[in-house]
Amino acid sequence: MSRRRYLGELALTLLLGWLVLYPIAILALEAAAPGAWRDFVGRPGEWRALWATIWISVASVALAAVIGVPLAFLFEWLEFPGRRTLGSLIALPAVLPPFVGVIAFLFLYGESGFVARAVQALFGLEQSPWRLQGAAAILLVHAYSMYVYFYLFTRAGLAKLDWSMLEAAQALGAGRWATLRRVTLPLIRPSLAGATLLVFMTALGSFSAPYVFGGGFRVMTTQIVASKLNGELALATVETVVLAVVAIVGLALLRRGEGEDILVALGKGTAPRRRPIRRAGVRGLATAAGWLFAVLLLLPHLTLLLVSLVPYGSWTTETLPPVLSLVNYRRLFAEPARLEPLLNSGWMAAVSTLGAVALALVAGELLRRRSPGAWRHPIESLLALPWALPGTVFAIALAATFSVHSPLTLRWVLVGSVTLLPLAYLVRNLPVTGRAVLAGYRQLDPALEEAAASLGAGRWATFRRVTLPLLKPALAAGGSLAFVAALGDFVTSIVLYTYDNRPISIEIMSSLRVSELGVAGAFGVILMLASALVLGIGARR
Amino acid sequence: MSAFLEVVELAKQWSHTVTVGPISLGIGRGEIVALLGPSGSGKTTVLRLLAGFETPDAGRIAVEGEDVTGVPPARRRFGMVFQHYALFPHLDVGENVAFGLAASGERGAVMAKVAQVLALVDLASFERRKVQELSGGQQQRVALARALAPEPRVLLLDEPLSNLDPALRERTRRELRALIQRVGITTLFVTHEQEEAFDLGDRVAVLNGGRLEQLGTPDELYERPASLFVATFVGRANVFRGRAARAFGGREGETIVVRPERLRFADAGFPGVVRERRYTGPAAFFLVEGDDGVRFEVQAEPDAATVGQRVYVQAARTTGFVEPAP
Numbered sequence: 052m053s054r055r056r057y058l059g060e061l062a063l064t065l066l067l068g069w070l071v072l073y074p075i076a077i078l079a080l081e082a083a084a085p086g087a088w089r090d091f092v093g094r095p096g097e098w099r100a101l102w103a104t105i106w107i108s109v110a111s112v113a114l115a116a117v118i119g120v121p122l123a124f125l126f127e128w129l130e131f132p133g134r135r136t137l138g139s140l141i142a143l144p145a146v147l148p149p150f151v152g153v154i155a156f157l158f159l160y161g162e163s164g165f166v167a168r169a170v171q172a173l174f175g176l177e178q179s180p181w182r183l184q185g186a187a188a189i190l191l192v193h194a195y196s197m198y199v200y201f202y203l204f205t206r207a208g209l210a211k212l213d214w215s216m217l218e219a220a221q222a223l224g225a226g227r228w229a230t231l232r233r234v235t236l237p238l239i240r241p242s243l244a245g246a247t248l249l250v251f252m253t254a255l256g257s258f259s260a261p262y263v264f265g266g267g268f269r270v271m272t273t274q275i276v277a278s279k280l281n282g283e284l285a286l287a288t289v290e291t292v293v294l295a296v297v298a299i300v301g302l303a304l305l306r307r308g309e310g311e312d313i314l315v316a317l318g319k320g321t322a323p324r325r326r327p328i329r330r331a332g333v334r335g336l337a338t339a340a341g342w343l344f345a346v347l348l349l350l351p352h353l354t355l356l357l358v359s360l361v362p363y364g365s366w367t368t369e370t371l372p373p374v375l376s377l378v379n380y381r382r383l384f385a386e387p388a389r390l391e392p393l394l395n396s397g398w399m400a401a402v403s404t405l406g407a408v409a410l411a412l413v414a415g416e417l418l419r420r421r422s423p424g425a426w427r428h429p430i431e432s433l434l435a436l437p438w439a440l441p442g443t444v445f446a447i448a449l450a451a452t453f454s455v456h457s458p459l460t461l462r463w464v465l466v467g468s469v470t471l472l473p474l475a476y477l478v479r480n481l482p483v484t485g486r487a488v489l490a491g492y493r494q495l496d497p498a499l500e501e502a503a504a505s506l507g508a509g510r511w512a513t514f515r516r517v518t519l520p521l522l523k524p525a526l527a528a529g530g531s532l533a534f535v536a537a538l539g540d541f542v543t544s545i546v547l548y549t550y551d552n553r554p555i556s557i558e559i560m561s562s563l564r565v566s567e568l569g570v571a572g573a574f575g576v577i578l579m580l581a582s583a584l585v586l587g588i589g590a591r592r
Numbered sequence: 593m594s595a596f597l598e599v600v601e602l603a604k605q606w607s608h609t610v611t612v613g614p615i616s617l618g619i620g621r622g623e624i625v626a627l628l629g630p631s632g633s634g635k636t637t638v639l640r641l642l643a644g645f646e647t648p649d650a651g652r653i654a655v656e657g658e659d660v661t662g663v664p665p666a667r668r669r670f671g672m673v674f675q676h677y678a679l680f681p682h683l684d685v686g687e688n689v690a691f692g693l694a695a696s697g698e699r700g701a702v703m704a705k706v707a708q709v710l711a712l713v714d715l716a717s718f719e720r721r722k723v724q725e726l727s728g729g730q731q732q733r734v735a736l737a738r739a740l741a742p743e744p745r746v747l748l749l750d751e752p753l754s755n756l757d758p759a760l761r762e763r764t765r766r767e768l769r770a771l772i773q774r775v776g777i778t779t780l781f782v783t784h785e786q787e788e789a790f791d792l793g794d795r796v797a798v799l800n801g802g803r804l805e806q807l808g809t810p811d812e813l814y815e816r817p818a819s820l821f822v823a824t825f826v827g828r829a830n831v832f833r834g835r836a837a838r839a840f841g842g843r844e845g846e847t848i849v850v851r852p853e854r855l856r857f858a859d860a861g862f863p864g865v866v867r868e869r870r871y872t873g874p875a876a877f878f879l880v881e882g883d884d885g886v887r888f889e890v891q892a893e894p895d896a897a898t899v900g901q902r903v904y905v906q907a908a909r910t911t912g913f914v915e916p917a918p
Contacts, residue, residue, distance in 0.1 A: 213676075213678060215674045215675075215676065215678035216678045216680060218643070218645050218665070218672070218674070218678070219672065219674055219678040219680075219738075220680075220691065221644075221645075221664070221665040221666045222643060222665050222666075222668075222670065222671065222672040222692075222739070223666075223671075223691050223692030223738065223739075223742060224666050224667070224669070224692050224742060225666055225691070225692075226666050233691070234680060237680075237682040237683075238680075238681070238682060240682070
């Protein structure tokens with residue numbers, strides 16, 4: 052290994068360590084201060100929040116699986132009218148910022164949402180028939196937004212399944228249920244385990260839903276933010292460390308459950324074939340169920356669109372808004388103070404994405420040699436680490452680290468400046484860009500680089516003319532996901548924003564607080580469209 | 593005598609242009625029958641119809657007089673070995689073999705049966721091995737053991753040797769035949785290789801374009817092919833028409849098929865020039881171009897002729913297929 056490469060890897064490891072590991076270490080150190088734990092241990096509310104976080108996450112996994120897995124079987128194995136269109140429609144919640152989904156839910160099923168108003172009007176009730184609050188509301192939103200992981204993972208697993216396995220089971224006398232239980236489910240277990248892990252980690256770090264719908268029901272993420280807003284910084288630090296530990300323990304347990312045996316079918320096998328549903332009644336039922344589900348899933352977003360067209364103060368007790376106009380959108384673009392959050396989110400997402408992609412490229416370039424570098428493992432782990440920890444944890448850790456001026460220990464005061472939030476976005480996006488870019492590098496044929504070298508291209512020319520063009524799909528995929536995540540971020544923003552860089556999500560929250568539902572809706576719609584647009588571009592080959 | 597496995601007018605339409613059948617077959621108890629044909633001839637479809645993975649549009653399948661046409665694969669009691677074996681990767685060898693037994697017996701009996709079947713395929717004490725760790729030949733034997741363990745009435749094999757390397761194939765073929773005969777199970781297998789079909793099958797069913805061209809012993813197929821297709825698909829064959837056909841003993845308007853080893857060089861006969869010589873050791877194939885432009889092969893002693901030499905060819909026997917004048 053050349054000396055230059057060794058130094059390059061070392062420098063990258065140190066940089067990533069400073070960005071990713073150092074803040075966590077500072078956090079842990081501060082939590083270790085004497086007295087910090089007294090409040091946490093002594094207050095029953097803390098234990099309740101901890102327990103709530105755990106059981107909400109487990110219940111979210113169960114609910115998401117109950118919805119997502121049967122849907123995957125329905126769309127992967129059966130053929131019925133509309134299967135293709137609906138199949139991609141119901142994957143939609145995955146591509147929209149979670150915060151937008153939460154707001155849309157509020158407008159649709161909330162206390163004064165469309166459904167509540169409709170029920171109220173229908174039965175002539177004095178008050179709203181329900182309040183969308185507490186654990187049930189959180190679980191509803193989680194089930195709605197997280198079943199997609201089970202749906203997509205299970206479909207992918209089923210698509211890879213070797214059909215002759217199922218026929219072999221039948222030929223050996225196994226009926227439909229026995230085949231499902233003894234062959235199909237064990238074979239797609241890696242997919243199910245992957246989805247379980249993803250949903251558990253997402254639910255654990257979920258902030259938007261508990262924040263908007265939790266009310267008095269607290270989970271760790273909302274508890275942390277509340278402590279910080281109350282000025283109980285030591286307590287917030289301890290809570291953050293506890294949440295981080297829960298996340299890491301959960302990750303380790305689920306990874307162990309995933310098992311290590313690689314279930315690769317031998318030989319090439321036969322591709323599964325979709326079965327048309329023969330009985331007309333069943334086919335009709337499946338089609339109707341599919342459409343109903345798609346409408347149910349799209350309803351929140353349509354609601355958001357409708358609300359964005361309601362002028363301020365024009366909708367009071369009516370079931371449906373009496374006036375619709377584009378006035379909210381006009382205000383958004385006409386008033387500089389309202390336009391600013393859009394611009395803020397835009398530049399912060401762009402800068403953080405560029406940074407995360409650049410770091411991933413450097414890592415990919417350093418690690419591309421076939422001989423394993425000394426720092427391969429640390430670099431890969433550091434790139435992946437932010438995924439294992441909830442966004443709140445990183446936000447608090449960065450706030451703790453960069454609130455002190457001490458250049459000798461590599462700490463500067465960034466709290467209160469506009470740079471800390473984009474830096475947090477960058478750290479949060481390292482796993483996404485890192486995974487995409489490193490996977491892209493792994494698919495590169497090393498012979499291509501050698502060919503370029505033999506044709507006289509230097510290292511930089513090879514990178515520019517061979518590597519980059521070949522990595523384009525990976526860069527587009529990782530970059531677009533990172534950009535959209537930063538654009539719609541709420542969980543990190545609420546901890547680290549300042550007035551000068553307040554992003555869209557924060558502006559939506561403040562619009563809601565002053566009952567400007569239309570403006571909040573318009574922001575939500577723009578966020579939704581921008582996300583869909585960017586992801587659409589990123590997915591294009 | 594009525595057949596053990598009886599297939600009557602079995603047909604399946606895939607699309608307007610692709611149809612398999614109607615096919616009728618009668619197979620005796622313990623008989624091994626090869627389904628031979630080029631790709632797309634419908635041989636795998638016939639096997640899958642027998643296994644119950646495809647539903648026929650018409651016809652019926654009966655075992656020992658019992659109609660099984662509508663019986664689902666799980667209750668048909670037909671064992672099947674898949675082309676790529678379809679061994680369950682999440683189960684070890686023993687669990688794979690026990691899969692079809694688990695429901696039926698208590699644990700001790702199941703384990704004894706697994707051990708017995710594994711011993712039968714020469715894999716005794718392989719129970720706890722992972723299927724991924726086995727060689728191709730061992731995987732094939734596990735697949736066979738798994739299919740045989742529930743003691744099926746009929747054994748179906750889909751291209752059983754195609755996944756093995758050529759060196760292993762011939763040895764495995766002999767072992768497979770010996771094993772099937774030892775078990776005494778009625779067997780159907782699919783292959784596109786004539787040598788495999790002849791070597792392994794008691795009888796061979798030649799399929800072409802979804803239809804059964806001929807069902808017979810290897811000797812019958814070779815010596816008395818029922819159609820021009822069988823004559824040319826099974827073994828090497830020269831097809832002669834017109835003047836050449838008459839020169840080799842055909843009548844006016846007939847098309848005749850003569851195998852290369854039934855032709856010989858002589859002092860007089862059908863004239864031509866040797867264009868190529870392919871040496872195979874004990875003999876050589878000479879590609880002869882007749883004076884009327886027809887090209888055909890003659891099998892003879894390696895030194896019987898040289899390239900460019902003018903030769904006269906006679907037929908030792910006009911065997912093979914004779915298509916009468918229209």
